[in-house]
Amino acid sequence: MKTLKNFGILGIGTYVPEKIMTNSDLEKIVDTSDAWIQKMTGIKERRIAAENEATSDLAYNAAVKALESSNTKAEEIDLIVVATLTPDYFTPSVSAMLQKRLGAHHAAAFDLGAACSGFVYGLEAGGNFIATGMYKKVLVIGAEVFSRILDWEDRNTCVLFGDGAAAAVLGEVEEGYGLIGSHLGADGDLDDVLIIPAGGSRTPATHETIDNRSHYLKMKGQEVFKFAVKAMPGAVEKVLENTGIGIDELELIVPHQANMRIISSAAKKLGFPAEKFVLNLDRYGNTSAASVGLALGEALEKGMIKKGDNIALVGFGAGLTYASCVMKWAY
Numbered sequence: 573m574k575t576l577k578n579f580g581i582l583g584i585g586t587y588v589p590e591k592i593m594t595n596s597d598l599e600k601i602v603d604t605s606d607a608w609i610q611k612m613t614g615i616k617e618r619r620i621a622a623e624n625e626a627t628s629d630l631a632y633n634a635a636v637k638a639l640e641s642s643n644t645k646a647e648e649i650d651l652i653v654v655a656t657l658t659p660d661y662f663t664p665s666v667s668a669m670l671q672k673r674l675g676a677h678h679a680a681a682f683d684l685g686a687a688c689s690g691f692v693y694g695l696e697a698g699g700n701f702i703a704t705g706m707y708k709k710v711l712v713i714g715a716e717v718f719s720r721i722l723d724w725e726d727r728n729t730c731v732l733f734g735d736g737a738a739a740a741v742l743g744e745v746e747e748g749y750g751l752i753g754s755h756l757g758a759d760g761d762l763d764d765v766l767i768i769p770a771g772g773s774r775t776p777a778t779h780e781t782i783d784n785r786s787h788y789l790k791m792k793g794q795e796v797f798k799f800a801v802k803a804m805p806g807a808v809e810k811v812l813e814n815t816g817i818g819i820d821e822l823e824l825i826v827p828h829q830a831n832m833r834i835i836s837s838a839a840k841k842l843g844f845p846a847e848k849f850v851l852n853l854d855r856y857g858n859t860s861a862a863s864v865g866l867a868l869g870e871a872l873e874k875g876m877i878k879k880g881d882n883i884a885l886v887g888f889g890a891g892l893t894y895a896s897c898v899m900k901w902a903y
């Protein structure tokens with residue numbers, strides 16, 4: 573029987589656009605208040621892509637840093653996986669565009685649609701090509717320009733999200749390190765609670781869909797909230813059960829940065845100290861597929877992670893989807 577190889581993250585890169593939009597800026601656009609947004613979500617500000625920036629630009633900037641930090645040349649990359657729900661185009665994929673721009677001439681490329689769970693889905697999907705021995709180096713990216721699919725007249729959604737990108741280079745790591753286990757799931761019964769109704773093959777864009785604003789993201793916030801407060805701790809519990817790792821053996825949890833109240837509720841349910849959850853949603857809001865990677869990159873930069881630490885990553889998002897994994901940090 574063939575044995576599977578251990579894979580792990582060899583380096584991370586992150587990128588956020590320069591432009592900051594504060595809650596006070598939002599007060600000038602929709603009927604909202606800094607106090608409401610902070611109390612209900614924990615978000616203070618978010619980044620907004622420049623007019624000439626699209627998802628592949630953010631992804632490229634993050635990818636270059638991930639290649640640098642892992643000492644990897646673009647030509648060594650065998651596969652590029654980009655998790656996004658805001659690609660530059662329906663086709664070509666962001667991953668194929670990056671293959672050209674990075675000069676990763678030998679890489680296969682595909683995009684992955686798991687919304688805010690995309691980074692964790694991507695780690696598992698991309699990493700398994702290393703586990704089986706098919707590829708040696710895989711670049712996984714979560715990148716979004718959410719500001720382009722938000723309805724800036726809808727206060728229910730536009731205050732929550734931001735733009736950003738995070739990239740990880742995956743490769744083989746020494747025995748006992750890297751990804752220990754993961755748990756991926758979906759609840760398609762809730763496919764209508766986060767949806768962009770028009771612009772796809774069911775309801776192609778017409779003058780009417782534009783007038784109805786139905787090519788923007790629509791959300792049933794309370795239903796997402798109810799799902800998230802169960803799915804986030806549930807996915808962590810499940811991956812701990814699968815891997816036989818106790819919660820007290822975790823050094824950090826890196827959660828999807830959707831809402832502070834969802835994270836606090838997960839901390840309580842799991843009985844895991846709130847201060848061991850990596851947080852940056854106050855500065856970036858919900859950056860969807862980029863969010864977990866962005867928080868992980870920041871934790872690394874701040875020296876919060878050292879070799880041998882057990883780290884759990886957990887996300888949830890449209891679909892609805894959820895995903896968690898546990899890694900023993902490899903460097």
Ligand SMILES: CC(C)(COP(=O)(O)OP(=O)(O)OC[C@H]1O[C@@H](n2cnc3c(N)ncnc32)[C@H](O)[C@@H]1OP(=O)(O)O)[C@@H](O)C(=O)NCCC(=O)NCCS
Binds near residue numbers: 605800
């Ligand atoms: C969005 C969210 C914070 C709203 O909180 P909520 O408790 O569900 O609030 P409601 O939508 O019931 O609205 C409560 C009140 O606040 C108002 N409100 C909604 N958005 C507002 C805003 N941006 N500013 C000010 N008031 C707002 C509502 O109109 C409502 O007013 P009313 O009581 O006069 O009718 C919450 O539902 C949430 O976080 N859901 C999960 C969203 C998420 O994470 N999505 C991404 C998943 S990856």
